[in-house]
Amino acid sequence: MLRVLVPILLLIVALALTLAGDRPTPRADFTFINRGEVNTLDLQRMSWMQDLRVGRLLFEGLVQQDVFDPDYAIIPAAAESWSVSEDGLVYTFHLRDNLKWSNGKPLRASDFLFAWRRLLLPDTGGDYIRQLQLIRGAEAFTNWRLDALARAAEGKSPTGSELWTDTLAKFDELVHARAPDDRTLIVTLEHPAPYFLDLLAMPPFFPVYPPLVSQYERVDPITGRLIIESGWTKPGHIVTNGPFLLKIWRFKRDMRLEANPLHRLYDSLAIRTIAIPTVDDANAMVLAYRSGAADWVTDVVAPYRGDMYQQKLAFIREHQAEYDALKSQGLDEIEIARRLPDDPRNHLHVLPVFGTYFYNFNCSPRLTDGRPNPLADARVRRALAMMIDKRAIAEGVRRVGEPVARTLIPPDSLAGYTAPAGLHCISDMHTQADRDSLIAQARSLLAEAGFPDPSKMPAISILFNKDGGHDLIGQSIASDWQRHLGIPVNLDQKELKIFREDLKNKNYMVSRAGWYGDYGDATTFLDINRIGDENNDRNYQNPAYDDLLRRASLEPDPHARLDLLQKAEAMLVEVELPFVPLFHYCNIFLFNAHKISGINAHPRQTQNVHLIDILGDGKGPDTPRSTPPRRNGDAK
Amino acid sequence: MTGVILRRLLQLPIIVGAVFLITLALAWGIPGNPLENPEGRRPPPEIAQAMKAQYNMDSFWSFATSYVDRATGTRWLRARLSGEHSRRDADALAAGLAPPVHYVFDLGPSLQYRDRNVNEIIGSALPVSATLGLAAILIALVIGLAAGVVGAIRPNSPADVATLTLALIGISTPTFVAGTLLLLLFSVLIPIFPVASWGSPRDIILPAITLSLPFAAYIARLSRVGMIEALSSDYIRTARAKGLPERTVILKHALKNAFLPVLSYLGPATALAMTGSFVVERIFTVPGLGQHFVSAVQNKDLFLIMGIVVVFSTMLILFNLAVDVLYRWVDPRIT
Numbered sequence: 001m002l003r004v005l006v007p008i009l010l011l012i013v014a015l016a017l018t019l020a021g022d023r024p025t026p027r028a029d030f031t032f033i034n035r036g037e038v039n040t041l042d043l044q045r046m047s048w049m050q051d052l053r054v055g056r057l058l059f060e061g062l063v064q065q066d067v068f069d070p071d072y073a074i075i076p077a078a079a080e081s082w083s084v085s086e087d088g089l090v091y092t093f094h095l096r097d098n099l100k101w102s103n104g105k106p107l108r109a110s111d112f113l114f115a116w117r118r119l120l121l122p123d124t125g126g127d128y129i130r131q132l133q134l135i136r137g138a139e140a141f142t143n144w145r146l147d148a149l150a151r152a153a154e155g156k157s158p159t160g161s162e163l164w165t166d167t168l169a170k171f172d173e174l175v176h177a178r179a180p181d182d183r184t185l186i187v188t189l190e191h192p193a194p195y196f197l198d199l200l201a202m203p204p205f206f207p208v209y210p211p212l213v214s215q216y217e218r219v220d221p222i223t224g225r226l227i228i229e230s231g232w233t234k235p236g237h238i239v240t241n242g243p244f245l246l247k248i249w250r251f252k253r254d255m256r257l258e259a260n261p262l263h264r265l266y267d268s269l270a271i272r273t274i275a276i277p278t279v280d281d282a283n284a285m286v287l288a289y290r291s292g293a294a295d296w297v298t299d300v301v302a303p304y305r306g307d308m309y310q311q312k313l314a315f316i317r318e319h320q321a322e323y324d325a326l327k328s329q330g331l332d333e334i335e336i337a338r339r340l341p342d343d344p345r346n347h348l349h350v351l352p353v354f355g356t357y358f359y360n361f362n363c364s365p366r367l368t369d370g371r372p373n374p375l376a377d378a379r380v381r382r383a384l385a386m387m388i389d390k391r392a393i394a395e396g397v398r399r400v401g402e403p404v405a406r407t408l409i410p411p412d413s414l415a416g417y418t419a420p421a422g423l424h425c426i427s428d429m430h431t432q433a434d435r436d437s438l439i440a441q442a443r444s445l446l447a448e449a450g451f452p453d454p455s456k457m458p459a460i461s462i463l464f465n466k467d468g469g470h471d472l473i474g475q476s477i478a479s480d481w482q483r484h485l486g487i488p489v490n491l492d493q494k495e496l497k498i499f500r501e502d503l504k505n506k507n508y509m510v511s512r513a514g515w516y517g518d519y520g521d522a523t524t525f526l527d528i529n530r531i532g533d534e535n536n537d538r539n540y541q542n543p544a545y546d547d548l549l550r551r552a553s554l555e556p557d558p559h560a561r562l563d564l565l566q567k568a569e570a571m572l573v574e575v576e577l578p579f580v581p582l583f584h585y586c587n588i589f590l591f592n593a594h595k596i597s598g599i600n601a602h603p604r605q606t607q608n609v610h611l612i613d614i615l616g617d618g619k620g621p622d623t624p625r626s627t628p629p630r631r632n633g634d635a636k
Numbered sequence: 637m638t639g640v641i642l643r644r645l646l647q648l649p650i651i652v653g654a655v656f657l658i659t660l661a662l663a664w665g666i667p668g669n670p671l672e673n674p675e676g677r678r679p680p681p682e683i684a685q686a687m688k689a690q691y692n693m694d695s696f697w698s699f700a701t702s703y704v705d706r707a708t709g710t711r712w713l714r715a716r717l718s719g720e721h722s723r724r725d726a727d728a729l730a731a732g733l734a735p736p737v738h739y740v741f742d743l744g745p746s747l748q749y750r751d752r753n754v755n756e757i758i759g760s761a762l763p764v765s766a767t768l769g770l771a772a773i774l775i776a777l778v779i780g781l782a783a784g785v786v787g788a789i790r791p792n793s794p795a796d797v798a799t800l801t802l803a804l805i806g807i808s809t810p811t812f813v814a815g816t817l818l819l820l821l822f823s824v825l826i827p828i829f830p831v832a833s834w835g836s837p838r839d840i841i842l843p844a845i846t847l848s849l850p851f852a853a854y855i856a857r858l859s860r861v862g863m864i865e866a867l868s869s870d871y872i873r874t875a876r877a878k879g880l881p882e883r884t885v886i887l888k889h890a891l892k893n894a895f896l897p898v899l900s901y902l903g904p905a906t907a908l909a910m911t912g913s914f915v916v917e918r919i920f921t922v923p924g925l926g927q928h929f930v931s932a933v934q935n936k937d938l939f940l941i942m943g944i945v946v947v948f949s950t951m952l953i954l955f956n957l958a959v960d961v962l963y964r965w966v967d968p969r970i971t
Contacts, residue, residue: 227690277832
């Protein structure tokens, strides 16, 4: 008997030993569930939304957006002031006095240059390298480095360390960004870009602490490549300059942040500690909120979220008169929820974001298998786009209140930019006669393009990735095309990675797609349709379109510039249709607006978590903040 | 016995090496670029290429050789001997910073979570999975053995039919159903246990029970069959004939032999439970190894896939060895 018990006893001892190691941490002032585990805190290599959100808490750039301003106006951050030359090309930033890194060392203007050089080095592999190449000479520097590395690989170059010395010198020589003293930064742009300041409010352009980061970068003595090691972003190692400090970061478990006593906002912060547990399971996120373990779920993806939204609508209907009155005052959705009674159904907030779901049309003259591509003809694309029942997709499939899209850029998201009207689709037609005439119009477009009998057209295949409900949207569109035009349609579902590869190789006819804007300008959406842009999955090549964008980039007058960009977008969404916009994304939040302030409802959806205030806890101003309606008049 | 152990330990690196090569060849073939954010913008092609070079992913052999170089500790040894480590530590200290961590058997960085080293990921997740797995196996043993013995004493009695039915349900209920049900019942409706939390002994109970169910059911069936067989054997008849109380006959004499099939199942079962369950970890937000493995394959996170496979295969071999040793000790008839 004893011998039988021994293995069991061994198991018990092992269990007790492993259990003894863990200690729970006390509850933070504010707990939120981010979109997923943070991939990296290395600013220059960031691109995921959840990373950027934490990046803004831990680090601080030259400027930031006022996220409660209807135009997301740029306000000072590390720079206390700046001036722009008359031609819009030269920016001079004046840094605040006494800026400090979290280890107490002074933050210098040259620290920004260090970070920007990192981003411009191809070795770093930063996703936002193109955006920084707005600085004069930056692209030339990246290209010089690529050439030098290629020469080194062929053995035609000096040693690795000599190449590195040359690289540092080349940066100073080529890139028009200078730090004449510790508090001044002068940057010259390639062309006028009113959105440059908005770009600088993004974490990839924030500074990193050079003595720390260079510890983790080695120059390979043979290839001359910079080898970047992980590790500097861990608590105990990382040095930051933002309002919060990283105290705990346990992989796929949690993150804990504490207010930074060296930051100028320290005394005004309404929360001192932030906990960010990693919860991947869609259902567990909602349960964590309901059980009180989290104060804010930033992305409700539970399969029953459509039902949750219907409950919210039912709640609004119960308070319809009040809701309409508040809405007519121009209040934002969060503020309206705050003024309506506190009800669990009212904790769900559906907010438009800076992104659009659309369908790509492959515009290449031939498909990858060599067949001629019927979609190369804009008339075919236009006919197909007109036949999509967008409302059925937004209201029947998605069911979370996302608005039907006629444009690529979400309307009202950019100050001063008026969206083009876009193309009508079948669900815009309210009578059968109108629908019939639209169908006739689509059929005649196809006939003009050489397909008098659409049922004899080559079958169109729709590519999408599995999961995420993309299959339902594909089916809906396929049935529209089959029903109204009689075109044969195939559905082609693939794994996400393979789907991405197919898009990159243009190995598809029609595919699902989505795009989120990065900065406050139309070009963040429009650039992806330029010839040669690496995100031009459509292989759309139209010199006239590129020329409009080029002229806009040279246009010094902001109004005239926006007009040119609007013309460019109109060309895409009304005539050329390299893609068809379906709906604008919404973000679904779960939090109690009666308890929490500091989350904004602006369609740009940048959230600065350090603005969070727990209402009624006696800390911070305890008065709710909301976005006032946009002022009359337009561009800044 | 020592000979057996030695031989098995010598075989270990060969088996692990073979597993490594086969897995790497398969993982290399997974389509897609792990260095790309699948929801984000695509970097320019020359930047994407530079990134691949950064992680030695431009060719299979450069990846495999650099991996072996790191993982076997050769690179560490070189850096130590050349004084590179001490130089970097001194630099860090001079700048007032914490010195960097140097892993001896460096399993490389995760490609998806680039700030993380695979050593660190496994180092933090394996204890969690191990705790959960051990707890689950313990619960499974208690429930399973009790059910099996009760059933075997009176085969085909209502108690036997009931435990057999329960065992069948236990085997066939998917953990995501059982887990979600338990979570709804005991965390949301009756809030006894926390949701989405890990760190206190209370957090382990629900996931451990969920994870234990299929193991318990299997153990119940194994011990029932073993017990029925043991109870009908001659030495039990002798024990009863010499007037031993039934309690002693069952618990002391019969159980010992009935336990043998359970013991041999326990080795792989413990290894399996300890290396984590994707579903249970997701439902209960347990930061264990199982979810990393699944997401590593989905993300084509080569270093993480290889690291987990190497650790898992080593564990499996060691647990089987441990069970063999225990087996010989419990049942001296086996040599």
